[in-house]
Amino acid sequence: MEAQLFVKMVLSSWNTQYAELWKLLDQLSDEQLQNETSPGRNRGIYLLGHLVAVTDGMLPLLDFGPRMYAQLDGIFVHLPDKSGQEMPTATTLKSNLKEINEVLSTSFNNLPAEQWFSRHTAVSEFDFISQPYRNKLNIIINRSNHMAYHVGQLVYLLK
């Protein structure tokens, strides 16, 4: 019962950040997403792609299945903005994000509470013995903060 409550608290925090991101995306035109969030800083489209790539990366990390859009890492994780690489459109990235989130949501709902406290796939069985906090639920806590950080920047694209 208690584990169920923990999981609910953390997933609710993730869902809140995800909803904030969409509230914002729904207000921003594709042209606005091409703007820098502040002079000389990352553009909206880059931060959007970055969030899509990082969210996609949660699938194998949580053992929910293979990456759906691993190719995005090259542009949006390993390279900085304005690297000269061709980027997918905002429409494509938003549609990718929705697809990833459908798989994530289904997997979130199907994972029994206790299993959220099992190790994520980037930690070894051996290390997990002494570092039991490196579990699946912890990924959600960290990724919620990561999303909040970038939503704080994307909000500057609003007029």
Next chain:
Amino acid sequence: MEAQLFVKMVLSSWNTQYAELWKLLDQLSDEQLQNETSPGRNRGIYLLGHLVAVTDGMLPLLDFGPRMYAQLDGIFVHLPDKSGQEMPTATTLKSNLKEINEVLSTSFNNLPAEQWFSRHTAVSEFDFISQPYRNKLNIIINRSNHMAYHVGQLVYLLK
């Protein structure tokens, strides 16, 4: 045991955000904090004061004691930036934050894991029966996201 682990995960997420904030503050001069984080947006000093006020507000919310700097709410929570109100200096705000954090840290360490799942003071006993996630630990989850959001903006003050 599980409750202890969960508390540790959430406090660690808060501590990470708090450390990120200080890593940034330590790199920013008082002059830089007077700058807008993006043209027309909140200045660094306002966001700093806002974070100090909101962190101070956690004390009564978590039943850790009275507010230490309640007067900051007037300038940094109820009013927007550039309201014309006189502001404390960055040095004063940073010192306030350190004092608040000392009380918070001590209280964090002294609170038994199970008590983190008791209601925070802004929810009634009645509502808590049906909304058990409105507990003290949930405040920490939410405030970590809130801090990450504004750290994402403050980082734009760096050259």
